[in-house]
Amino acid sequence: MNDVPVAAPRPLVELTIDGQTVRVSEGSTILDACRQEGINTPTLCWAENLTPVNVCRVCVVEVENSRVLVPSCARQAEDGMVVSTDSERVRTSRRMVYELLASSVELDRASAEVKDWMVHYGADPSRMGDKAEIATVAQPPKVQDDLYVRDYERCILCYKCVEACGEDAQHTFAIATAGRGFGAHISTEFDVSLPDSACVYCGNCIGVCPTGALVFKTEHDMREEGTWDEEAQHVSTTVCTFCGVGCNLELHVQDERIVKVTSPADHSVTHGHLCIKGRFGWRHAQPDG
Amino acid sequence: MPDLRFGDAEPTAAEREAVDAVVGDLGPVVVAEGERLVYAGHSRTRERRHLLLPALHAVQRASGWISPGGLDYACRQLEVPPAEAWGVATFYHLFTHEPPEAADTVHVCDDVACRPLGAVGLIDDLRAAGHHAKASPCLGQCERGPAVLVQRTGDADLTVAPGGVDEVAVAISSRDSTPSTPAPQAGSPDLALLARVGVVDPESLDDYRAHGGYTALGAALAMGPDRVIEEVTTAGLSGRGGAAFPTGLKWRGVADQQGRPRHLVCNADESEPGTFKDRVVMESDPFSLVEAMTIAGTAIGAEQGWLYIRGEYPVATARLRNAIDAARAAGLLGDDVAGSGRRFDIDLRSGAGAYICGEETALFNSIEGFRGEPRNKPPFPTTHGLFGEPTAINNVETLVNVLPIVLGGGAAYAATGTERSPGTRLFCLSGRVASPGVYEHEFGITLRGVLEAAGGVVGADEPHAVLLGGAAGFFVRSEQLDLPLTLEDTRAAGVSLGSGVVMVFGEEDDMVDTVRRVAEFFRDESCGQCVPCRVGTIRQEEVLARLRDDASLDDERDLLDDLAAVMRDASICGLGQTAAGAVRSALDLGLLEGSR
Amino acid sequence: MWAVDPRRSASAKFADVWLGIDVGTDIALAHGVAREIIAAGLVNREFVDRATTGFDEFADYVDEWTLERTEEVTGVPAAAIREMAHAYATAPTAQILWTLGITEHHTGVDNVLSLCNLALLTGHVGRWGSGLCPLRGQNNVQGGGDMGALPNKLPGFQDVEDDAARAKFEAAWGTSIPAANGWNLTQMFEAMGRDELKALWVIGENPVDSEADANHARALMERLDVMVVQDVFMTRTAEMADVVLPAALGWAESDGTVTNSERRVQRTRAAVPPPGQARQEIDIVAALAEHMGATDWGRPTAEELWDELRPLSPMHTGMSWARIEEEGGIQWPCPEEEHPGSPFLHGRLWENPVGGRPAPFSCIPWQPPVDELSEEFPLRLTTGRALDSYNTGVQTDKYNSPIRTGEALDMSAADASALGVEAGERVQVSSRRGSIEMTVAIDATLQKGLAFTTFHFPELADVNKLTSDAHDPKAGTAEFKAAAIRVDKLETLVDA
Known part of the structure; x- marks a missing residue:
């Protein structure tokens, strides 16, 4: 049978992180090295199935002889690098990133990890002023069809949805960042509704959104009704029924009903990405649709 | 390219013609040869994407705004996803996204230099006179404010400085910008960079040559690329854009990337509030920049030069276009530069109102037809610059220094100024x-x-x-x-x-308001990409607005400190990293103590 | 990327070059490309000499397919065919991928063989980044074949007519297996017509809607003595059945495995319980077996059935249930537990000397579609799918897709204007087999003479009343892709 050709093993580089010597293969990022060493590092805009855009800056670390902090998710580890992940400068910047975000964006539906890190760094967004008097991205959710809800007051502008819609997965380019500065936002052209855009409803944007800004309409409606209960949900991994690609589906089930579908980012077939049928075509598994 | 979805809006005839002129000889991405054969694809799309910004300029100029029909037509020709083109169009101040209120938009600088000169009142006066007037960040006419840029539909833009209601009316009816004013030192024998400013006819290649123009290019071609880079290195020339990186080292780095297409980029996106030096050189001695770029380009082995000039400089833009065309016609640009057998040409690209595009990697993205968002570094432009290819990027002042270095030798140049800051x-x-x-x-x-x-x-x-x-x-x-x-x-x-x-x-100037305007500038000019700068600049501006409105400095000091720290340490690029510098210095010097 | 498709499909828009081939001329194009590769001296001689047989004969056979003749038959400009031939032959690696546009023809198998010829000429097979790949339209087409759900195969693609193979299974199963191949789908319908097939057990298929020449298929099913339908929905086929066995959904209500297009065996897992009286398919089959007198089947789990398979099917032997779980799927062949699985096949062709039998070139004739265009039926209808829908729509009509446009007959602007019909107009569409009403849509990218529709909404437009049941003699697949139709304005018909 065919042997899988294996590339020559990549040479190792040796660096120091928080005083410890760490060896990683060339091309690894500082974040990879931190994870290898079990050094917990917060991330928001990083995802294993997307190209790093390093815009959230919550993963910054201090590198000796570097004037400014560097994003660990994008910066490659180099021989002889001396890295601190918990210096005063790092802690201040990470805390401030959380404070800046939480003062302008609703983070109530962000992952538990986000909340834990905010506690860890002692982030206090109220220092920025009364939310009614300072700039925020508050706005009503966009509900334009039966599948998606785009709730941009929860958007931290991590660019993940843009990447998943574009070059990193779907190549549909229905959405992009528009505007500038604090007014920068995710938009279709001329803010046309999603059904009037190029959107093909793959839901890959929902799949990568870290803060609940992009959600299944099912989830949005259940949250509005107060019936959404992640504790009561279980997840089964299975294979999509609609074509021969073999995408893995994670069916999130609450009260014997599928309430949303995700896909494992580490699976080699599609790295967490699906099409409209896989993401939303499950209604036939429910007697009342 | 992908299965794009375009809109239904039709372009106007003027928009169609303007976009077609930009797409030009390259032609649209999708070419159907009969019913059975269509050429398209990623490589054709990639080759044309850099035409997006010129195409948007063409639509804006044709219609006075980025209309749905015009945007859609540009997208169809270039196979750019409309959402991405919208993202690019909404990035720049000089593009508007709603039907124009008037054929002309009058941009009035109310930035730190023009503000004390009555800019805010001028906006009101212009509106009262029936103009569509908008406040603008620094327009680079600080020596003769308050500055005005008249953005016209279907006609060339105009600079009016100093601007007033009458002056604007005269400029519009005559279709003439205010003439360039000579530098105060004009004609002084001690000048190296400004020697020809106010002396030479900026529109005449012959006059430029009569004043010593193009002798440096001849000398450089005779020396060969290595010697030129050596002289620049010996001269100790460093970048004049702010970072002061040694120019010789940068050129050497690019020249060493043999076998890859290389680029020379001139950063003429002079947008730092209070800055107008490059404009003066470009308006009054444009051939010197063209000659310097030609020397730099041939030295590093680039066949293509790009001159990226801020969109608010209509006079400099017109003179540079004229200079490039004249140089090309004279065989000083093109396939055989001055008979040397080397190929070098220059493409001029206009910005559209975005300070951030002066950041080198943002400038690359802007030329390439993407949002002017800075890239993460490393990798650096020397190896991964414009189109991901090796690129030397220098600003105008840096480049024109090359002329005296080539003519007088690096050692002589190094003897001027101080040892560590020659020139x-x-x-x-x-x-x-x-x-x-x-x-x-x-x-x-x-x-x-x-x-x-x-x-x-x-x-x-x-x-x-x-x-x-x-x-x-x-x-x-x-x-x-x-x-x-x-x-x-x-x-x-x-x-x-x-x-x-x-x-x-002076004592009479309101420093709290001045510092708040600096903060407002960064808030407006942040690209919005990274959190520290996107949210940090607006929070900083909010604090300064509170100080103006009677808040206690003691209550805000910690927050200002932390904002300064996160912006300086964790922003992607120099904009965020320096956005708190002036504010902090004002705080430290007690300039904010007098807040009312 | 080159796209060859009668329509400029969404995928074709990604391509560097799109060739708008005439429906049913795939073999002609392949032969034209082959001849050009040979004539231009771009054959990978070393590979051909070592790993193939029949080259000389093949070269003679395709010699008549000059670029000019190929253009004449396929409609694709000769220069573009030449460009594609050179691009394919000179690429360091190259793949040919196809879907049902190649297989749903009466020459489906030959279409595939003609593409195999190109890979053999150039050596673009059996190596990383090169090869031939059918993109399967359903999640377990491959797995069905793997498990022996073919009339001529036992599990693991072992031949029914191979005595040794049969003996192995007979020993394991303690029963005898008929020694002759069974009928494929088309042959079953033919047997219904001869009244040789009187009882039918339909599992998870909706032939009433999905068979070509639907009127004819339905008439044949009416002749059956008994029809049992086992399905997750009350389909139109189930409505015709004598007995309906409600089954659990394979992908969300059952444990088991499926095999994707790249031969990757993966686990399905039950997430929700089946509704009402629906039962696991394994249970249904076992219970029926019990009624038929098999007393020792019990109620096996999916894992127990898998373990029964492994020793019998060498390509699955190395895939333990635990490994499939852990590794997230394994590609066959995987003959032993230490084997990593096989990302591609036919690497043996690169061994020196070649491992096993060399690969033969196939000299195959081009034949136009059976349903010929004529003055009466001048338009070529080809069918396909839309992104958000699936086959006859029974699974996908349950969710509200914002991109669903419904069923329409896509026509070229030229044909529509020649007929005087407009977008949105209802028209009568007729073939030699039947006639339905449809709504017209204009597709500016369609070539003149070509019409297209999906078949997801049989209750709105019974498209398969139009399609041809001409079929491939080897695979039994019907020629869905090539029907001859006419389009009439409704008022013209009334006037007449």
């Missing part, structure tokens, strides 16, 4: 000085010397405060007047020469 430097004097304008001085002159050369401070012996280096620089006060202006001395003093801005404020 001369252009300073942009504005505010409360007797003779504002661009001045050329050897490195090492003190701030006091610079002020004296400009006729001294108006109405006082010493300035109340000086903004040194621009909005990304620092405020200094009288105790710094004897600071020698060199790279090393300013660095030691914790300040920076930046882009050579020396903006003088």
Whole structure:
């Protein structure tokens, strides 16, 4: 049978992180090295199935002889690098990133990890002023069809949805960042509704959104009704029924009903990405649709 | 390219014609040869994407806004996803996204230099006179404010400086910008960079040659690329854009990337508030920049040069276009530069109102047809620059220094200025000085010397405060007047020469409002990509607005400190990293104590 | 990327070059490309000499397919065919991927063989980044074949007519297996017509809607003595059945495995319980077996059935249930537990000397579609799918897709204007087999003479009343892709 050709093993580089010597293969990022060493590092805009855009800056670390902090998710580890992940400068910047975000964006539906890190760094967004008097991205959710809800007051502008819609997965380019500065936002052209855009409803944007800004309409409606209960949900991994690609589906089930579908980012077939049928075509598994 | 979805809106005939002119000989991405054969695809799309920004300019100029039909037509020709094109179009101040209120939009600079000169009142007056007037960040006419840019539909834009209701009306009816004003030192024999400014006819290649033009290119071609880079290295020339990176080292790095297409980019996106030196050179001696770019390009082995000029400089843009065309017609650009057998040509690209595009990697993205968002570094432009290819990027002032270096030799150049800051430097004097304008001085002159050369401070012996280096620089006060202006001395003093801005404020100027305007500038000009800068700049501006409105400085000091720290340490690029510098210096110097 | 498709499909828009081939001329194009590769001296001689047989004969056979003749038959400009031939032959690696546009023809198998010829000429097979790949339209087409759900195969693609293979299974199963191949789908319908097939057990298929020439298929099913339908929905086929066995959904209500297009065996897992009286398919089959007198089947789990398979099917032997779980799927062949699985096949062709039998070139004739265009039926209708829908729509009509446009007959602007019909107009569409009403849509990218529709909404437009049941003699697949139709304005018909 065919042997899988294996590339020559990549040479190792040796660096120091928080005083410890760490060896990683060339091309690894500082974040990879931190994870290898079990050094917990917060991330928001990083995802294993997307190209790093390093815009959230919550993963910054201090590198000796570097004037400014560097994003660990994008910066490659180099021989002889001396890295601190918990210096005063790092802690201040990470805390401030959380404070800046939480003062302008609703983070109530962000992952538990986000909340834990905010506690860890002692982030206090109220220092920025009364939310009614300072700039925020508050706005009503966009509900334009039966599948998606785009709730941009929860958007931290991590660019993940843009990447998943574009070059990193779907190549549909229905959405992009528009505007500038604090007014920068995710938009279709001329803010046309999603059904009037190029959107093909793959839901890959929902799949990568870290803060609940992009959600299944099912989830949005259940949250509005107060019936959404992640504790009561279980997840089964299975294979999509609609074509021969073999995408893995994670069916999130609450009260014997599928309430949303995700896909494992580490699976080699599609790295967490699906099409409209896989993401939303499950209604036939429910007697009342 | 992908299965794009375009809109239904039709372009106007003018939009269609304007976009077709941009797409030009390359032709649209999708080419159908009969019913059975269509050429398209990623490589054809990639080759044309850099035409998006010119195409958007064409639509804006044709219709006075980025109309759905015009945007859609540009997208169809270039196979750009409409959402991405919208993202690009909404990135720039000079593109509008709603039908125009009037055929002309009158942009009035209300930034730090023009503000004390009555800019805010001028906006009201222009509106009262029926104009569609908008406040604008610095328009680079600080020596003759308040500055006005008239953006016209279907016609060339106009600069009016100083601007007034009558002056704007005259400019529009005559279709003429205010003539360039000569540099105060014009004609002085001591000038190296400004020698021809105000002396030579900026529209005449012959006159340029009569004043010594194109002798440096001949010398450089005779020396060969390696010698040119050696002389520039020996000269100790460093970048004049603010970072002061050694130019020879940068060129060597690009020249060493043999076998890959290489680019020379001239950063003429001079947008730092208070800065206008490059504009003066480009308006009054445009051929010198074309010649310097040709020397630089042939030295590093680039066949293509790109001149990216800010969109608010209509006069400089027109003169440079003329200079490039004249040089090409004379065989000084093109497939065989001055008979050397080398190919080098220059493509001029206009910005559209975005300070961030002066950041080198943002500038690359802007040329490439993407949003002008800075890239993460490393990798650096020397290996991964424009289109991901090796690129030397230098600003205008840096490049024109190459002419005296090539002609006089690197060693002679290195003997001027100071040991660690050789050469001369252009300073942009504005505010409360007797003779504002661009001045050329050897490195090492003190701030006091610079002020004296400009006729001294108006109405006082010493300035109340000086903004040194621009909005990304620092405020200094009288105790710094004897600071020698060199790279090393300013660095030691914790300040920076930046882009050579020396903006003088008197006791009568409202410093709290000035500092708040600096903060507002960064808030408006942040690209929005990274959190520290996107949210940090708006929070900083909010604090300063609170200080103006009676908040206690003591209550806000910690927050200002933390905002400064996160922006400086964790922002992607220099904009965020310097966005708190001037504010912090004002705080440290007590300039905010007098807040009302 | 080159796209060859009668329509400029969404995928074709990604391509560097799109060739708008005439429906049913795939073999002609392949032969034209082959001849050009040979004539231009771009054959990978070393590979051909070592790993193939029949080259000389093949070269003679395709010699008549000059670029000019190929253009004449396929409609694709000769220069573009030449460009594609050179691009394919000179690429360091190259793949040919196809879907049902190649297989749903009466020459489906030959279409595939003609593409195999190109890979053999150039050596673009059996190596990383090169090869031939059918993109399967359903999640377990491959797995069905793997498990022996073919009339001529036992599990693991072992031949029914191979005595040794049969003996192995007979020993394991303690029963005898008929020694002759069974009928494929088309042959079953033919047997219904001869009244040789009187009882039918339909599992998870909706032939009433999905068979070509639907009127004819339905008439044949009416002749059956008994029809049992086992399905997750009350389909139109189930409505015709004598007995309906409600089954659990394979992908969300059952444990088991499926095999994707790249031969990757993956686990399905039950997430929700089946509704009402629906039962696991394994249970249904076992219970029926019990009624038929098999007393020792019990109620096996999916894992127990898998373990029964492994020793019998060498390509699955190395895939333990635990490994499939852990590794997230394994590609066959995987003959032993230490084997990593096989990302591609036919690597043996690169061994020196070649491992096993060399690969033969196939000399195959081009034949136009059976349903010929004529003055009466001048338009070529080809069918396909839309992104958000699936086959006859029974699974996908349950969710509200914002991109669903419904069923329409896509026509070229030229044909529509020649007929005087407009977008949105209802028209009568007829083939030699039947006639339905449809709504017209204009597709500016369609070539003149070509019409297209999906078949997801049989209750709105019974498209398969139009399609041809001409079929491939080897695979039994019907020629869905090539029907001859006419379009009439409704008022014209009334006037007449």
